Amino acid sequence: MLTRILSALVMAPLAFAAIWFGFPYFEFMVSVVGVLAALEWQRLISSNGPQPQSWVWLIAGALYILLPCLILIWLRGIDNQGRQIIIWLFAVIWASDIGAYFSGKSIGGQKMAPIISPNKTWAGFIGGLVLACVTGLILNNCTEPSFETSEIILASIILSIIGQFGDLLESWVKRTFQVKESGTLIPGHGGVLDRIDAILLATPAAGLIVLFYEIGEVPWK
Helix, strand or coil: CHHHHHHHHHHHHHHHHHHHHCCCHHHHHHHHHHHHHHHHHHHHHCCCCCCCCHHHHHHHHHHHHHHHHHHHHHHHCCCCCHHHHHHHHHHHHHHHHHHHHHHHHHHCCCEEECCCEEEEEHHHHHHHHHHHHHHHHHHHHHCCCCCCHHHHHHHHHHHHHHHHHHHHHHHHHHHHCCCCCCCCCECCCECHHHHHHHHHHHHHHHHHHHHHCCCCCCCCC
């Protein structure tokens, strides 16, 4: 636990600084993390030797990692609100992870998906939703322009749910290839994919939310 906390205390300020200052630091961070994640994906799917449908996994990995990276860069580049959007996205997902971890540990109870991820419980799932909503509301009240309370709660719930299923998705892939961790780069957290699995799945959802509320310019205009 101590190693996990210390790693987070090192990573979080660096990520926040890149988000805050934007170009070119944010683009550099996303690019480096994307490359490291892609390398881990390649090692993961080849961990048990060549697979009959390895090309399918390669294409899936490219979409799984590249698309969110491109969406993140687009979101951060939205005039006036890009920084706010990215901070909200990351904060809500991190809060969801923290809420799920501690409520799951302290309450326990029925497992969500015991075959895929034996440690995840429905109590943790609810705890993640609650802390994600609280975090989203706090950020919404501290920034301008702000959104309706119902809108920010709904958006935070959507991101938390998708982020938690992103964690399950990566667990399913690791279990499919009989790998415990995607890597060992981050002490206490495993690999890069283990740390960003929720962000990868939640980012496209955040992009759709931004489009739905017509925030900023779409990248193809």
